[in-house]
Amino acid sequence: MQKQLSLVSLILALSINSISQENISLDSLLPVENNQKITGTFKSSRVIHEHSVEMIAGGDMDVRILHRFGPVSDGIKEFFGLDQASMRMGFDFGITDNLTIGIGRSTYRKEYDGFIKWRMVQQSSGAFPVSLVLVGGMGAWTEDFFGTAKPTTADRFYYTTQLLIGRKFSDKFSLQLSPMWLHQNFSPVTEATEDYIATGIGSRLKLSKRTALTLDYHYVFSELPVNYYNPLGIGLDIETGGHVFQLHLSNTVGLAERAYIAETTDEFFKGEIRFGFNLSRMFTISKKKKPLS
Amino acid sequence: MIRYISITLLIAIASLPAAAQQYLSRNTQIHFFSDAPMEKIEATNPKGVTIINVANATIQSSVLMKGFQFRKALMQQHFNETYIESDKYPKASFTGKVVNTAMQLTISGNYTWQIEGELTMHGKTNPIETKALVQIDGAIIKMSCSFNILLSDYAIAIPSLVKDNVSNKVRVDITITDVKPM
Numbered sequence: 001m002q003k004q005l006s007l008v009s010l011i012l013a014l015s016i017n018s019i020s021q022e023n024i025s026l027d028s029l030l031p032v033e034n035n036q037k038i039t040g041t042f043k044s045s046r047v048i049h050e051h052s053v054e055m056i057a058g059g060d061m062d063v064r065i066l067h068r069f070g071p072v073s074d075g076i077k078e079f080f081g082l083d084q085a086s087m088r089m090g091f092d093f094g095i096t097d098n099l100t101i102g103i104g105r106s107t108y109r110k111e112y113d114g115f116i117k118w119r120m121v122q123q124s125s126g127a128f129p130v131s132l133v134l135v136g137g138m139g140a141w142t143e144d145f146f147g148t149a150k151p152t153t154a155d156r157f158y159y160t161t162q163l164l165i166g167r168k169f170s171d172k173f174s175l176q177l178s179p180m181w182l183h184q185n186f187s188p189v190t191e192a193t194e195d196y197i198a199t200g201i202g203s204r205l206k207l208s209k210r211t212a213l214t215l216d217y218h219y220v221f222s223e224l225p226v227n228y229y230n231p232l233g234i235g236l237d238i239e240t241g242g243h244v245f246q247l248h249l250s251n252t253v254g255l256a257e258r259a260y261i262a263e264t265t266d267e268f269f270k271g272e273i274r275f276g277f278n279l280s281r282m283f284t285i286s287k288k289k290k291p292l293s
Numbered sequence: 294m295i296r297y298i299s300i301t302l303l304i305a306i307a308s309l310p311a312a313a314q315q316y317l318s319r320n321t322q323i324h325f326f327s328d329a330p331m332e333k334i335e336a337t338n339p340k341g342v343t344i345i346n347v348a349n350a351t352i353q354s355s356v357l358m359k360g361f362q363f364r365k366a367l368m369q370q371h372f373n374e375t376y377i378e379s380d381k382y383p384k385a386s387f388t389g390k391v392v393n394t395a396m397q398l399t400i401s402g403n404y405t406w407q408i409e410g411e412l413t414m415h416g417k418t419n420p421i422e423t424k425a426l427v428q429i430d431g432a433i434i435k436m437s438c439s440f441n442i443l444l445s446d447y448a449i450a451i452p453s454l455v456k457d458n459v460s461n462k463v464r465v466d467i468t469i470t471d472v473k474p475m
Binding site for chain 2: 033284
């Protein structure tokens with residue numbers, strides 16, 4: 001009995017000793033952050049022409065000035081296309097981190113457009129492999145129409161619906177697919193359809209921390225009229241703090257969905273290429289100061 | 294036989310620590326501030342952890358870089374992606390020693406500890422010296438300290454295009470609360 005007792009107290013003595021000497025690793029105490037949201041799939045909210053899965057943060061405003069110049073092949077007389085410019089001025093607002101609205105005005109056919117963009121799911125590590133974003137847009141062109149048909153005001157409207165499925169595969173490489181449907185009440189192009197089904201393919205390859213190569217291509221499933229082509233752009237994104245400069249070569253003149261899907265008249269691989277740039281400047285406009293913690 | 298029992302019990306009692314040797318805080322708040330002509334950069338992370346070992350007078354802290362909250366969402370994104378590269382270097386850690394006084398956390402009062410140590414961040418380690426203010430009020434222990442670091446010491450490059458937006462000097466404020474014996 002006494003022997004057992006002494007054994008027990010010996011074990012007790014040893015175990016107390018071992019508790020007090022236990023060393024706990026500091027890093028094992030750090031909060032575990034599961035399901036981390038993947039950010040920075042693209043540098044900007046547009047790949048080149050089309051929407052990217054990036055959103056405008058709640059309370060921020062993105063001022064976007066887009067330019068597409070004339071064909072480079074026009075040569076020195078037209079200063080390689082820079083003498084003519086097609087332009088869109090736009091304002092995008094982040095209502096919440098997952099809801100963005102925007103308005104814009106393009107010189108091409110004097111078009112006004114607006115959109116609502118909703119991120120349904122954000123890619124997150126371990127939880128969901130892609131980001132899903134829904135974009136609904138509408139617009140109207142207001143340029144005088146000199147064709148035989150006289151479009152009414154309602155005829156000038158068009159509507160777009162687009163689903164963006166995007167994934168950041170690695171720190172450097174991102175890809176998105178974006179099936180879309182465009183409906184115009186009236187097509188200003190003769191012998192063209194009023195409905196277009198197309199899909200966008202957008203990609204980004206980061207070259208350095210602040211520069212990236214981009215690709216933006218749309219394959220139009222619906223039949224395009226003769227001498228109308230799929231829009232394609234290849235660009236370089238340069239990011240400097242709150243600014244993103246997107247320089248690119250493309251075959252598009254129009255800068256909103258209807259114009260580049262239905263009215264791209266240049267064939268990229270025949271050298272009908274235009275220089276263009278997008279300029280994006282982010283402002284924090286929400287007066288409400290977010291608490292720091 | 295009774296003697297043997299009493300000896301083993303004595304060993305058991307002797308090996309019990311007189312007071313707690315290690316203290317832990319999960320409420321280690323790290324705040325940093327940098328003032329450049331164009332932009333003030335400020336962020337806070339309340340979720341750092343600290344272990345204080347009284348036996349050898351050491352302090353260790355660790356924090357996850359992704360936990361820093363900024364007022365501007367874009368700033369937070371750039372912090373993680375282009376400056377601190379938090380996927381590659383997920384945390385910052387500090388190891389230091391109190392050099393001016395014997396470390397204790399049981400007698401109430403205000404104390405100043407001179408701490409010398411090393412801060413590891415963005416894959417680089419640099420020495421840090423700072424004075425920490427320690428307030429002990431019974432079981433309530435609070436510590437705070439501030440020091441400056443240079444981004445260039447940690448290989449965090451500021452591109453010349455944004456040199457007016459990002460200052461090389463950053464002030465770091467640390468507040469440690471909720472310090473409990475482990």
